[in-house]
Amino acid sequence: MDLQVLDFPGGKVAFxxxxxxxxxxxxxxxxxxxxxxxxxxxxxxxxxxxxxxxxAVKMYTDMVTLQIMDAIFYEAQRQGRISFYLTxxxxxxxxxxxxxxxxxxxIVLPQYREQGVLLWRGFTVQEFANQCxxxxxxxxxxxxxxxxxxxxxxxxxxxSSPIGTQLPQAVGAAYSLKMDKKSACVAAYFGxxxxxxxxxxxxxxxAAVMEAPVIFFCRNNxxxxxxxxxxxxxxxxIVVRGQAYGIRSIRVDGNDALAVYxxxxxxxxxxxxxxxxxxxxxxxxxxxxxxxxxxxxxxRSMDEIEYWKMSRNPVNRFRKWVERNMxxxxxxxxELRNDIRNQVLRAIQTAEKCEKPPLSDLFRDVYDxxxxxxxxxxxxLRETIKSYPKDYPLDxxx
Amino acid sequence: MATTAAxxxxxxxxxxxxxxRFSSSxxxxxxxxxxxxxxxxxxxxxxxxxxxxLDTDPRSYVxxxxxxxxxxxxxTLGLADQFGKARVFNTPLCEQGIVGFGIGLAAMGNRxxxxxxxxxxIFPAFDQIVNEAAKFRYRSGxxxxxxxLTIRAPYGAxxxxxxxxxxxxxxxxxxxxxxxxxxxxxxxxxxxLLLSCIRDPNPIVFFxxxxxxxxxVEEVPEHDYMLPxxxxxxxxxxxxITLVGWGAQLSIMEEACLDAEKDGISCELxxxxxxLPWDKETVEASVRKTGRLLISHEAxxxxxxxxEISASIVERCFLRLExxxxxxxxxxxxxxxxxxxxxxxxxxxxLDAIKSTVNY
Numbered sequence: 001m002d003l004q005v006l007d008f009p010g011g012k013v014a015f016x017x018x019x020x021x022x023x024x025x026x027x028x029x030x031x032x033x034x035x036x037x038x039x040x041x042x043x044x045x046x047x048x049x050x051x052x053x054x055x056a057v058k059m060y061t062d063m064v065t066l067q068i069m070d071a072i073f074y075e076a077q078r079q080g081r082i083s084f085y086l087t088x089x090x091x092x093x094x095x096x097x098x099x100x101x102x103x104x105x106x107i108v109l110p111q112y113r114e115q116g117v118l119l120w121r122g123f124t125v126q127e128f129a130n131q132c133x134x135x136x137x138x139x140x141x142x143x144x145x146x147x148x149x150x151x152x153x154x155x156x157x158x159x160s161s162p163i164g165t166q167l168p169q170a171v172g173a174a175y176s177l178k179m180d181k182k183s184a185c186v187a188a189y190f191g192x193x194x195x196x197x198x199x200x201x202x203x204x205x206x207a208a209v210m211e212a213p214v215i216f217f218c219r220n221n222x223x224x225x226x227x228x229x230x231x232x233x234x235x236x237x238i239v240v241r242g243q244a245y246g247i248r249s250i251r252v253d254g255n256d257a258l259a260v261y262x263x264x265x266x267x268x269x270x271x272x273x274x275x276x277x278x279x280x281x282x283x284x285x286x287x288x289x290x291x292x293x294x295x296x297x298x299x300r301s302m303d304e305i306e307y308w309k310m311s312r313n314p315v316n317r318f319r320k321w322v323e324r325n326m327x328x329x330x331x332x333x334x335e336l337r338n339d340i341r342n343q344v345l346r347a348i349q350t351a352e353k354c355e356k357p358p359l360s361d362l363f364r365d366v367y368d369x370x371x372x373x374x375x376x377x378x379x380x381l382r383e384t385i386k387s388y389p390k391d392y393p394l395d396x397x398x
Numbered sequence: 399m400a401t402t403a404a405x406x407x408x409x410x411x412x413x414x415x416x417x418x419r420f421s422s423s424x425x426x427x428x429x430x431x432x433x434x435x436x437x438x439x440x441x442x443x444x445x446x447x448x449x450x451x452l453d454t455d456p457r458s459y460v461x462x463x464x465x466x467x468x469x470x471x472x473x474t475l476g477l478a479d480q481f482g483k484a485r486v487f488n489t490p491l492c493e494q495g496i497v498g499f500g501i502g503l504a505a506m507g508n509r510x511x512x513x514x515x516x517x518x519x520i521f522p523a524f525d526q527i528v529n530e531a532a533k534f535r536y537r538s539g540x541x542x543x544x545x546x547l548t549i550r551a552p553y554g555a556x557x558x559x560x561x562x563x564x565x566x567x568x569x570x571x572x573x574x575x576x577x578x579x580x581x582x583x584x585x586x587x588x589x590x591l592l593l594s595c596i597r598d599p600n601p602i603v604f605f606x607x608x609x610x611x612x613x614x615v616e617e618v619p620e621h622d623y624m625l626p627x628x629x630x631x632x633x634x635x636x637x638x639i640t641l642v643g644w645g646a647q648l649s650i651m652e653e654a655c656l657d658a659e660k661d662g663i664s665c666e667l668x669x670x671x672x673x674l675p676w677d678k679e680t681v682e683a684s685v686r687k688t689g690r691l692l693i694s695h696e697a698x699x700x701x702x703x704x705x706e707i708s709a710s711i712v713e714r715c716f717l718r719l720e721x722x723x724x725x726x727x728x729x730x731x732x733x734x735x736x737x738x739x740x741x742x743x744x745x746x747x748x749l750d751a752i753k754s755t756v757n758y
Binding site: 140144151167186201365368371 | 484489490492494495497498499500501502503504505506507508510522525526529530533534535536537538539540541542543545575576578599600628675678679
């Protein structure tokens with residue numbers, strides 16, 4: 001029996017006679033993995049997952065599409081055509097590059113600022129517009145606010161507003177993949193604010209204990225609405241939490257598409273091969289307001305926003321790299337932007353003209369079948385509508 | 399939230415149960431008239447249902463705190479041995495994690511049977527149940543659902559459970575469109591209803607009357623059977639007054655019915671079984687016959703599910719009612735330890751209310 005070791009239910013721990021508290025910080029902050037410098041110059045890096053021309057152009061195209069879609073949908077809200085919107089400005093690389101590193105068999109549990117992931121998977125601009133207008137071809141049947149996308153055929157779970165609730169759910173979904181011996185993982189996205197939720201703790205701890213193949217992808221964009229990360233936590237960001245849960249983790253430059261791509265590729269390999277969760281913290285910045293209901297100049301400086309918008313723009317940085325490789329030029333840039341712009345404007349017009357879902361959709365899908373109380377309430381409501389048709393919107397077919 | 403030590407207290411809750419009967423074979427209960435089934439207590443009936451659920455669907459899972467070794471109430475005994483640690487397993491001590499995990503598992507096409515060790519500890523999971531499970535199908539336009547999720551939780555008084563091992567939180571969940579709430583009254587009911595819940599394509603909260611785990615013993619058919627949800631049952635016929643209840647409270651109400659009978663009052667007793675969505679028609683038909691209604695539950699009277707039943711029946715039967723609807727329920731205090739016998743809606747409280755309602 002080794003008397004220098006305490007053998008307790010949690011394993012063997014060495015004794016020490018030196019009383020030493022572990023410091024609340026490590027000497028050096030965890031470094032941030034990057035591959036492209038600010039000028040789009042590729043730094044020597046060690047990664048088997050190379051991005052070829054076809055992939056790079058698709059990634060760049062989707063980043064631009066996301067940018068333009070966000071800008072025009074945002075304007076549409078300002079014009080009162082849709083009720084709400086939320087952009088991913090500044091986080092285009094995170095959205096597109098992480099999606100590009102996954103396969104379509106991987107299950108995505110989004111927070112709400114990951115529309116680019118769905119775009120990458122083939123959800124069309126028209127489908128985005130349909131959801132934002134809540135028309136009858138919106139898969140969500142007009143029941144949720146704009147940006148609450150979901151698509152079964154794209155393995156993209158429907159967005160819900162509560163923060164962090166998707167994290168323990170991701171573990172359950174990943175456990176199912178594990179039991180089915182699928183060569184796939186779950187990717188769960190969340191922000192820096194979300195890490196303060198109990199569900200963050202629940203999700204990470206369950207994933208570690210259940211050995212579930214899930215990638216926890218944190219978009220640390222500095223702000224949770226108006227709350228700065230300094231008021232959110234005092235740890236060295238999110239990445240250091242991994243070890244406390246027994247989860248392998250990495251910090252990556254979220255505005256470097258190549259770095260995000262390689263990190264997620266590698267995380268996916270490990271998650272599936274080793275059947276374990278991986279935590280990725282991507283450092284980035286929310287260039288846009290939190291949503292159309294927010295004015296972020298009330299709590300942060302214009303200079304700060306401008307710096308991230310211009311000097312650290314992830315789309316520009318990636319473009320420089322793609323251009324250096326001679327895969328892209330100004331002519332294609334102009335064509336692409338015009339094309340996407342027209343596509344988005346057309347999609348908005350089409351979605352706007354489309355009628356709303358029928359009244360019966362108000363009552364369906366609460367349960368798999370309609371219970372008697374809902375039958376009763378539906379007929380009562382229809383009677384009321386007959387008596388007071390002017391009380392109700394005309395664009396909802398009764 | 400309780401500490402582990404407080405939870406272990408649960409293991410001692412059961413053997414000391416006494417003085418409490420349960421509402422077993424009732425007139426009209428087909429299950430009970432069939433003879434020669436083995437007698438089981440409610441705990442074993444639950445165990446049998448879980449056994450059948452795991453056996454008949456390879457995509458079914460049972461998990462929760464301390465589930466692996468059999469659970470603090472022994473309801474999951476032997477399941478891990480038979481079906482393996484991958485399908486029957488312990489989870490970390492975290493209710494929101496248990497339910498969230500169950501939602502994700504169910505959303506992938508599995509039957510997820512999650513155990514919350516005591517209903518008193520379900521509240522950390524309230525957000526996952528209310529904002530996630532209940533809206534999963536609706537918010538996705540039926541693209542996704544977590545209908546395979548069943549949350550089991552022991553609820554109710556047990557004689558010495560105090561604040562945190564005694565509560566009846568069903569009313570909170572009856573306010574949530576998208577989930578079902580089911581509470582059985584006896585072993586054979588528990589088995590059939592639990593199997594229905596596990597196989598129902600909607601998320602369900604299934605509260606088990608823990609006082610009856612060991613105490614309630616009756617014949618339980620060994621085969622795989624299911625009892626219908628959202629169907630109440632008249633377990634005792636009568637003409638003077640209708641009594642509505644669920645779970646363990648039915649036995650107390652039955653005793654009151656027997657005593658009332660001695661005074662020449664004929665009581666009709668209804669087991670609601672499913673509280674959401676509930677079977678208004680059966681209760682309405684009974685009240686149309688008797689003209690009087692009494693509802694009884696252990697949970698505090700204010701905002702309890704009895705209020706909903708009362709309002710609904712008054713809406714439907716106003717002119718037929720001969721007396722105000724009576725509610726004999728828990729007091730509007732936290733569930734107390736020493737004062738439990740004062741807090742509870744006991745037989746004589748019910749008997750008095752029956753008499754005053756009939757003589758109104």
